[in-house]
Amino acid sequence: MTVLRLLPLLALGACTGVQTPLNPHGDAAERIAHLSWLLFGGGAAIFVLVMALLAWALLAPATLRGAMRSRSFVLAGGVAFPVITLAALLVHSLGVSRALVLPREERPLRIEVIARQYWWEVRYPDAGADAVTANEIRLPVGREVELLLSSADVIHSLWIPNLHGKMDMIPGRVNRQRFTAQRTGVLRGQCTEFCGLQHGLMAFWAVVEEPAAFEAWLARQQAPVPEPTDPRLVQGKRIFGEAGCGACHAVRGTAWQGRLGPDLSRVGSRLSLAAGVLENHRGTLAGWIAGAQDIKPGNAMPAYGRALDGDDLLALAAWLEALR
Incomplete structure (x- = not known):
């Protein structure tokens, strides 16, 4: 019973949030959400209809149940109704699909x-x-x-x-x-x-x-990264170069223009690290540099936990955090 009581809450929880098609923030998602609700509602209505017919077939008096055996009832309910319903849904869904791909502005x-x-x-x-x-x-x-x-x-x-x-x-x-x-x-x-x-x-x-x-x-994003003046940040930038980070990463306004890894020109302003795995701040930057393979095994970022001492690691993380 407890599980059954939680089901409506779970259903409502799927309708809101930062990753759900049922809480549209744009025109395309709104069309998809409307189509989804139409299919949910239509499916629910057909389910109720079928259950009602089942109850009629099981519980109604024999004279009423006999009507369900007629040829016209079978053709109407078993052939005409699904053909008309599915054809209408197909036409509507094709119209929604067409609207999703049609351009609205000449220069988006x-x-x-x-x-x-x-x-x-x-x-x-x-x-x-x-x-x-x-x-x-x-x-x-x-x-x-x-x-x-x-x-x-x-x-x-x-x-x-x-x-x-x-x-x-x-x-x-x-x-x-x-x-x-x-x-x-x-x-x-x-x-x-x-x-x-x-x-x-x-x-x-x-x-x-x-x-x-x-x-x-x-x-x-387009502006070059300014030269640091704080000694701690100067140290962090120097460590970035000495550790060879520029072979994989680009930092705008410097000689480091690597393309193998993410561009780090304004990495401090991003909301996350490692493609949404970590919140972005100095501590997680240091942790990612030190143990990228422990956090996300199999990615292309090597771990620098043994190559850099603690002070250099924290200085490097401080300079990256300052790139906003």
Whole structure:
């Protein structure tokens, strides 16, 4: 009985949150949610109808039950009703699918998302080659965006349930997804195609904000990283170079332009580390650098716990945290 009482609460819990298609934050997700509720409601109504007919067949007087054996009743209930109902749902769902792919603006904001094992590279080509981040997609509210989805290794799939449906990311191909975010908020996305050992830990945040805040964020992404003046941060930057981090990571405004790992130019401003695995602050930065393979085994980041002493590790984490 306790489990039965909890079922309505579980159902309601699925309708809200930062990762559900039933709490739409955009036009595409709203269409998908409406279609979902139509299917849920239609399925529930048909279930009730079938149960009522079953009760009629079992409990009604014999004279009434006899009507269910007639040819007209069988043709109406067993052939005409499902054909008409399913055909109507098919036509409606095809209309929703068409509306999801039709462009609404001639020049949407283009955002390139490149999936890698096991993180996301995000580029804003309309703003220039320097507008690059990782594991976080920033979006302006009220403006149509076009995600250009590709993969650098195996098949992945991107899904931001509050904004749109699932879209595969296939090596050698660019798939496109358009939508307009209608509400601000912080939403969670996830890889939904098994892509290897750490597929389950390949998430990201989609941050929808006001246009002015988005433009200010985008301008910071393009700007070179300033030289540190604090001795502790100077030490951290020096350790970054001596440890060879620049061979894999880029930091705008420096000679380090590696492309194997995420761009770290503004890593301190991101909400998470390791593709949604950790909250982003100095302690988790140090922990990730020291033991990346303990936190997320099989990813491409080596562990530096033995290569760096504690003081250098904390200085490096402090400099990365300051990159905002």
